[in-house]
Amino acid sequence: MPQRLVITERSHEPRKRFAEELRCLRSERGLSLRELEREVGWDSSLFSKMESGGTLGGPEVVQALDQYYGSAPLLLTLWELAVGDPTQFKERYRRYMVLEAEALGLWQYSVSRPPGLLQTTEYAREALTAGGLRGHELDQQVDARIGRRRVLEGEDPPPFRVILSELVLRNSLRNTRAWREQLEFLVEASDRPNITLHVLPFGVGLHGLDSTDVMFLRLLDGRTVAYTENDVSGELIEETSKVHHLQRTYDAVRDLALSLAESRSFVLRMLEEVPCEPST
Template sequence: MPPRRAITGRSQEPRQRFVEELRLRRAQKGESLRQLGAVLGWDWSLFGKMESGQTLGSPDVVQALDQHYGTPDLLLTLWELAAGDPTQFKERYRRYMALEAVATGIQQYSPAVVPGLLQTGTYAYRLLFRGGLAPGTELDQQVEARMNRREILSGGGAPQFRAILDETVLRRGLLDREEWQEQLKHLIDVTEQPNVTLQVLPFAAGLCELPNTDTAFLRLPEGRTVAWVETGYDGQLVEENARVERLQFSYDRLRDHALSPRETAEFILRLLEEAPCPSADPK
């Protein structure tokens, strides 16, 4: 078989191809980065970083670009390829991320770790490393993808977001004092956004519903709600109304036992002051 010939002369490397397409589409539109940012409602510097390859951006940003340029799913498809190996995420999780990007409301309960949308880069790195990813390109890509997802909570059209954290999440912190303080400060900072509400489920509440299941609810633009449930080994997208309602009932019961947002902020501030200095740095 003869060697494959380059037809377009464009890069065959997914990340570079994504960057090239972004530049090409904006050039064809005749817009500056500042004009693009003004039209779509994101800071223009984000698009500059995307076009220079510094970041891939989040799915909602890429979907907005597809709509703006009139390229249905083209840029999003290239984004998925550029994010890494197409098998990097299971299809169910990739579908969840796509739904998360367009959700008008997100509610989450985390029994063990800080939710992905609220993690700092360092926390995400430590967590994914402990989860089995070796330092290198794959781990860096996973951290970048998680950081890109955080942009869902800011900018135009950001969803209403509520997270209930079990007290365990805040008691089992990072061993490095400065890294853990950074994460706690980030939690305090993000709750100052008008669309974000954070509550802590204290140990004093005793045994409650969903004791070991990370659960998220997505309110979609058409009005229906889907759920994502995850353990340490697997995750599942739940779309059947009856099952979603049962999960929602359990979540509402948890919320009844949680600290108020104000009490939660005070709780985290106390932890920030008490953050211990470890005897050894595990780096």
């Protein structure tokens, strides 16, 4: 009778198994994280986060590790299983956030709400509350969203081009004061040299981004990635052909939008329509 195979105690959950294999392969080589950094070329902090399950990393670093360890295609297969797990939507968003913070240039189309990078504190709070967040988790998410604005600040901020559907400017908050502050912030942002703001008015007809928010990021390595989001899901897109298709669609929408001067005037008209709160 053939000997039964020994079942390992390693996790069957894709994300955990991926992290376990990374730790095991490095341990077998007797390498520190710093030594692995010197050998493979990526930062040791990234390897640490991947081995702890804090991030999955990208396909490039996983392929490099597979090649270095001589384990191909094990790590890339485990990575694909982990990324394909439907529970990993938040992980893909976290990876997008890392890329956003490092981007050399950003451009976005927004369907019904201002981009997270251009939201005021009160707008972010009402939007996240509408999404079901409460208490400490709500406070954390508001702080995180407002903290993202640092991407557009500093001595040499990246350029940011945004196209706002007119619906963004019509979909007001219940709190009149907070809505005025949001519109004022958009006007202020449009005056910054690194921010280009267009308005896409009603009446231009149907187009390829009618129901989809999309953000493009130009990265340090010259690549451009996209993040698309609708009412039920979001997706980080890195495949070159898909990104190029979205870029062409975005360019077509931009051609339909108002000029910069017309867009600024449009936002100011929306601001004038908001009733002023009575003085006390």
